[in-house]
Amino acid sequence: MGPFSAMDKQADTVNSSQAAGQPPAGNWLMRLRGKYSSWRQRQRAKREEKAFRRAYETLTDQDDFAPVKLRPIRRGPRRVMTWPGLLVRGLLLLLGCALLLAMFFPYDRYRPEIEQRLGAALGDQAKIAELRFSFLPYPNITLLGVSVGATAYAEVKAIRVIPELISLSGAQWVIRHARLEDLVLRRPGIMASAHWFDPLPGSQPGLLLRRVEIERLSVEVADARLSGLSGEVRMRADGGVDKIQLHDAGRNLNLEAEPATAGYRLSVLGNALKIPFKADLNFDSLEAQGEITADRLLLRKLTGRIHGGLIDGTVQFDWSAAPSLRADIGLTRVSAGLLMAALNPEVSMEGNVGGKFHLESQAKDFAQLSDKLRIDGEFLAERGLVNRFDLVEAARSGRPTRGGSTRYERFSGTLQLDNNAWHLGRLKIDSGLVQAAGALDIGADSRLKGQMELDLRGSATGLNASLQIAGTLASPQLSATRSARR
Numbered sequence: 001m002g003p004f005s006a007m008d009k010q011a012d013t014v015n016s017s018q019a020a021g022q023p024p025a026g027n028w029l030m031r032l033r034g035k036y037s038s039w040r041q042r043q044r045a046k047r048e049e050k051a052f053r054r055a056y057e058t059l060t061d062q063d064d065f066a067p068v069k070l071r072p073i074r075r076g077p078r079r080v081m082t083w084p085g086l087l088v089r090g091l092l093l094l095l096g097c098a099l100l101l102a103m104f105f106p107y108d109r110y111r112p113e114i115e116q117r118l119g120a121a122l123g124d125q126a127k128i129a130e131l132r133f134s135f136l137p138y139p140n141i142t143l144l145g146v147s148v149g150a151t152a153y154a155e156v157k158a159i160r161v162i163p164e165l166i167s168l169s170g171a172q173w174v175i176r177h178a179r180l181e182d183l184v185l186r187r188p189g190i191m192a193s194a195h196w197f198d199p200l201p202g203s204q205p206g207l208l209l210r211r212v213e214i215e216r217l218s219v220e221v222a223d224a225r226l227s228g229l230s231g232e233v234r235m236r237a238d239g240g241v242d243k244i245q246l247h248d249a250g251r252n253l254n255l256e257a258e259p260a261t262a263g264y265r266l267s268v269l270g271n272a273l274k275i276p277f278k279a280d281l282n283f284d285s286l287e288a289q290g291e292i293t294a295d296r297l298l299l300r301k302l303t304g305r306i307h308g309g310l311i312d313g314t315v316q317f318d319w320s321a322a323p324s325l326r327a328d329i330g331l332t333r334v335s336a337g338l339l340m341a342a343l344n345p346e347v348s349m350e351g352n353v354g355g356k357f358h359l360e361s362q363a364k365d366f367a368q369l370s371d372k373l374r375i376d377g378e379f380l381a382e383r384g385l386v387n388r389f390d391l392v393e394a395a396r397s398g399r400p401t402r403g404g405s406t407r408y409e410r411f412s413g414t415l416q417l418d419n420n421a422w423h424l425g426r427l428k429i430d431s432g433l434v435q436a437a438g439a440l441d442i443g444a445d446s447r448l449k450g451q452m453e454l455d456l457r458g459s460a461t462g463l464n465a466s467l468q469i470a471g472t473l474a475s476p477q478l479s480a481t482r483s484a485r486r
Contacts, residue, residue, distance in 0.1 A: 107131035107141070114143070117173060121207040121239075122196045124149050134160065140179075153189040157182035172204055179213040186220045187319070191294040194259040198240045208239045217246060222319040224366040229255070263293035270304075280342035282306070288315075295320035307342070309334030309352065324362040325369050331355055336381055344422075346446055346473035351384015351408070357415070375417035382410055391429070391436055394478035395454045395465035401478050402471070407431050420444040433457045438467075446473045 111131050119126035129145025140160040148154040160179040167174040185193060199205045212233035219226045231246035244257040244264070252271050257264035270286040283304050290299035297317040304311050313329040331339075333352040340347040357377030361369040390404025406429065413427040422442035429436040433456060440450030450469040456462060463483065471477035 107133070117206045118146075121205060122148055122192075123198070124192060138162075149188070149192070151188075153186045154193065155184045156180050171206065173207050175207065175209045177211050177213070178209055179215065180217075181215045182218075183214060183216070184218045184220065187222070187294050190219070190221075190292060191263050194241070194263055196241060197235070198259075199238050205239045209235050211235065214244075214246065222323050222366060224319075224323070229253075257292075260291060263291060266290050266292055266297075266299075268299075281339075282342075283311075284308075306331075307335045307338035309354070319366075322362055322364060323366045323369060325359065325373075327359040329357050329359060331357075336384055344473070348387035349381070349384065350387075351381045351411070353379055353381040355379035355415075371420065373417065375415060378412070378414050380410065380412045381408070384408060384411070386411070388473075388476050389469075389478065391452060391454050391467060391478065392434060392456060394467050395456060395463055395480055395483055398480050398483050402475060406434075406436075424450075427452070440469060442473065448472060448476055 108131055111128055114131070115126050115128055118128075125148070127145075127147045128143050130143075132142055132144070134140055134142040137160075140162055143159040143161065144157070146156040146159055158181045160181070161175050162177045164174040164176055197205070197207075197209060212235065213231075214233065215230050216227070217229040217231075219229075228248050229246040230249075231244065233244050234242040236242045241259050246255045246257070247253060252273060254269045256267040266289065268286065268288040268290075270283060273283040273286055275281040275283065283306050286302070286304035288299045288302040288304075290297065290301070292298075295318065297315075299315040302311070302313050302315055310332040311329060311334070313327060315327040315329075316325070318324045318326075332354045334354065336349045336351045336353040339353060340349050355378050357375055357379075359373060359375050361373040363369050363372045385405045385407045387405045388403060389406050390401060391406045393404055394401045408429045408431045410430040411428070414425040416423040416425070421444050424440045424442070427436070427438050427440060435455040435457070436452050438450060438452035440448065440452075442448060448469050448471055452467045452469065454463070454465045454467060456465075465480050466482040468479045468481055469476060470479070
């Protein structure tokens with residue numbers, strides 16, 4: 001059989017397959033692809049025709065083609081959201097939901113339980129006027145109008161707390177941070193507050209504080225008020241108060257208070273402080289230790305610098321009945337000019353003065369303590385002068401004199417103050433050639449009454465004279481009642 005016979009056989013096979021209704025292998029797939037390609041071209045042509053008609057022809061009621069949707073042109077690579085981005089979006093969504101829940105949560109429903117836990121921690125009745133959520137100064141739960149005690153011996157304008165959320169479902173609530181704003185502590189609260197948050201032996205506190213801030217504390221006793229103190233409270237691990245650290249707005253006064261049996265043990269450091277009863281009497285620096293209770297303030301040790309010199313002593317304020325003051329003060333090398341300018345500006349004196357003094361006062365209120373002040377002590381001034389008093393000129397002239405001054409190396413005596421009247425006794429003036437001794441009374445109206453014995457020693461002759469002192473502090477008059485030369 002030749003090659004042509006094989007080809008004839010193959011053709012007969014194809015013809016027999018077509019006669020039987022079966023397409024030849026491979027041709028049907030090509031025809032199907034051709035039909036699909038023709039269909040796509042027709043669809044593309046229809047879309048282009050519709051777009052052309054919409055752009056350039058007027059629509060009629062017979063037009064039933066759909067509007068062409070034009071997609072915006074996307075430039076650059078297509079953004080694909082990764083799992084970190086999805087996580088951040090999820091966290092932000094959860095945070096937003098949490099803030100919304102915190103804002104609209106019905107806090108007042110839990111106010112009785114919060115009052116009960118707070119009262120148990122403070123050891124007395126506690127009342128809260130309002131509960132709410134606040135964003136400022138940071139997200140917090142705010143307790144407004146908090147009062148402690150049946151007669152409200154402690155009041156707080158606002159307490160802002162950040163709790164540990166997990167602890168709120170347990171028996172012990174843990175407060176990570178609490179901020180007390182505008183706390184007013186009255187006399188009974190001095191003793192009561194020293195034992196706030198003290199846990200009962202063998203029991204677990206229902207409220208545990210980790211950190212406490214105080215903004216603008218005021219302490220009121222009798223009619224006196226110490227205000228403008230801020231700081232923090234250091235808490236013990238068991239929830240009790242360890243130490244309170246406070247300072248004023250300018251940080252000139254720094255105070256530490258540790259709870260004691262009936263109040264607080266105090267440690268005070270200060271700079272440029274004004275003494276409450278005399279506006280011009282200022283401490284350059286101050287360090288004191290003592291204690292404060294509901295009835296008194298006792299500074300067992302007080303040291304500092306005042307008007308260029310040193311001061312030391314003890315001070316006690318008592319307000320259990322009428323306000324009273326008791327103090328024992330020592331002065332060393334204090335500027336006589338600055339001290340007299342603060343105590344009595346009409347006395348013009350220079351030099352350095354020291355001495356020891358006992359002070360007492362009792363009045364209806366603190367503001368009157370300076371008016372009722374009584375002082376008893378001894379003083380010694382060195383290397384200065386007393387203005388408006390010229391003892392030597394009055395003795396030499398033998399006639400009334402005003403003005404001038406008397407210099408001294410040492411000027412000593414006793415001092416008594418009672419009802420704003422001064423008595424200077426056992427006065428001695430030593431200025432080399434001049435020796436003088438006597439006494440002087442200064443009335444509440446500044447009128448003078450006194451006498452001085454003068455001994456003037458010269459190289460050739462001496463002079464003894466008795467001088468009367470009259471007039472006022474602003475204009476004293478000296479007159480010689482007896483004068484003799486020797």
